[in-house]
Structure formats: C-alpha cells, structure tokens
Amino acid sequence: MSESGITYLTDVVLITCVVMHGRGDDAVKVAREAGVAGAIVYNARGHGARERLGLLGVAVEAEKDVVSMVVATEQRDLVMHSLYTQLGLDRPGAGMVYAVPMDKMATYIPADVLQRLQPGVA
DSSP states (O other): OEETTEEEEOSEEEEEEEEETTOHHHHHHHHHHTTOOOOEEEEEEEOOTGGGGSGGGOOOOEEEEEEEEEEEGGGHHHHHHHHHHHTTTTSTTSEEEEEEEESOEEOOOOHHHHHHHSTTOO
C-alpha cells in the first residue's frame, strides 16, 4: 500500500534471534540461506537463571548478539526452523528465536520492484 509517496508493507513479521556473542554472523548467514534479504545485528547484555549460579549467587551478565529481520509472513516458519535447527537452539543457553507480527512497516522499495509486485503486472 502506498500513500504520500510512502510504501507500507503489511503481512510481514519481525523475527528476532538472540544468540551468544560472536554467533550473530552465523545467524545472518542461516537467514540469508533461507531467503531473508537482510538483517540487523546488535550487541546486548542480559542475564538469566543460569547466570545466577556464579560466584556467591551474584548474577553475571552475558553478552549476546541480537539479530532482527523482517520477512513475509509466509516465510516465517521456514526462517525460524532454519535458525533454530542450524544454530542449535535446542541446547540450554544456546539462544532463542521469536516472531512478532507487524501491523505496518515503511521502507524504501525501488520503483521497478514495486511495479513487479503490483497485481496484474507481468
């Protein structure tokens, strides 16, 4: 949908994958192999129940890589499955992946791509 020169995307989800520091690039590689056009990687700190077992029961902060990507709703399950299995997220402390539906998103899309996406245009 487009209004005032802004192209809005609907029917998209935000997938976020949280992994140990240094594994963000691995997550991007897996996502790209699953068809994701691009992703954002940023560093975060956090702690969970496992980190409380540190010295004297004091929480120890752990660095994480957070990888976020916007994908078409129809790609969601494939991308999440690829990230989960190929990054070994079935192991304790390896990370997590989740998806959040997006009501509307605005971004630049080249005119030739928009034209190809228009219904009835070959």
